[in-house]
Amino acid sequence: MRIEAVALRYRYPRAASEALRGASVGAASGSSLAILGPNGCGKSTLLGALIGNIAPSSGRVLLGGRDLATLAPRAAARLVAFLPQFERMSFALSALEYALLGRAPRLGAFAQPAKADEDAAYRALEGAGAADLAGRRVNELSGGELQLVRIARCLAQDTPAIVMDEPTSMLDPAHARMVADAVRALAASGRTLVFSTHDAAFAAYAADEVSLMRGGSDQFRGPVAEALEAGRLASCFGVPFGAASAPSAFFR
């Protein structure tokens, strides 16, 4: 399913300036798009608009050609799953119970999840490489383990598209690499992946296309090799970019 944002504009209530100033992005089925840009450039706001958390003041979000603004929340939740950057875990659900929450858009308000839903949640944990965590409590997991379980919650939602906000920003290299491999595998399975990051190495490893954002709009959109050219990154982030000498977990 193609996911597309066209000329989005948005201003937070009581904010001095617009967070989105005509941002446009698009990602096709079976591909992953990295939205790259400095802190405060509007990445998270753009992702919020892509999943319907934020209603843009102008512009449109299209999910498979259907205008997101016309879809009921449950219908939208069957098309696109969302991984926020942070999440507070107030209660000690097991990883399986947590992943099971992803079945919510497919069940009626008073329904209890059936065996088939629990099976789907377990398969989602397997798909995220976290099946061995199924019985563990989410508040006892490490940051890396928790991220895999949260991705499993998105997978259990069984949507054609997944949007992830900074999925590797808090992770050590091993877990960052696991998440990056999961992103690639999901795109290879035909899903549409959109994720934000400010890590060019992660984007280079996991994305097919990159959108460079600055000041609430997209500066450049294209294949990874073109987008991650040093001069372009320098103008996007405002610091010089060069080839680093330290080894990275993101290599092909």
Next chain:
Amino acid sequence: MPRSPDDLRARSGKVLLLALAGLALLAFCLLAGRYPRPGLLDPRLLSSDATARAIVLGSRLPRLAAALLLGAVMAAAGNAFQMVFGNPLVEPGFLGVSQGAALGAALALVAGARSEFVVAGSAFGFALAALAAAALLARAFPFGGWVLRLVLAGFAVSAFMSAGLALVKYAADPLRELPDIVYWTMGSLSGASWRRLGFAAIPALGSTAFLVAYRWRVTALSADEAVVRSLGARPALSRALVLAIASAGVAAAVAMAGAVSWIGLVVPHAARLMFGADARRSMPASIALGAYFAALCDTIARAAFPGELPLGAVTAVIGSAAFVALLARGKVPVAR
């Protein structure tokens, strides 16, 4: 999916144990008392002694039923409140409901209400008014997330209702009215009857039945706002629905029994410890444990000493001790 048979066996074992302990507790609550002498009544007297039969069936049984209902409603509402607020330290009187009910009852008593139904009705009405005030106030605050605004509004409404209660107490006749008000605010089931129970049962049972049916959604609502929204729910609407219906049950229970605290705060923690956090299991477990807890506390209030103790004092003593024990052993997960 590999769900180990050992897990299922352990869970069934706990349920069976809880059911057996519950039956033993119910029998104990019915037989404990001061007739014909302090201690447990011999069950054989029920067939031979008409007074014993009248006491057990006519007085202790409706009172036990009222205690079970009170505990079930408060604990179910407490579990729902804690999950929906994503905060294990809130209790169901949190949005001003308990204070509102107390003010309503006090006003009715000062206004000279003789009928217990007028007092209970006024308590119920004021509890719902407090809830509505908290919700309206929360909407008016121009900052913060929905949960923060509701918490602040709840504080404000509770404080307002407490101030109102203090004024009513100050103005009340110290000989005729003040003792009734004080007694009511300490909570008691000593006046329980089938009629009085019937008055509270419909909103209380309706509220609890809703929370049981909706319990998996309550688990989902414990997640962060952005997650709940991405799962296709309308978080503010769903949370408001759960809080309003849970509060209506609490209002009915408080109108029946007076201000009885601590059940809704501490019992859900015990339920989650035994059966896990998922409300699919912790909600029914809260209801069972809350009913048992209230029944035990009321039996202590009624039978442990020659004179009746206020139920609210008994639940507070046992509940706060249990809560401190849970906190000290690290059994209450607090994220901040």
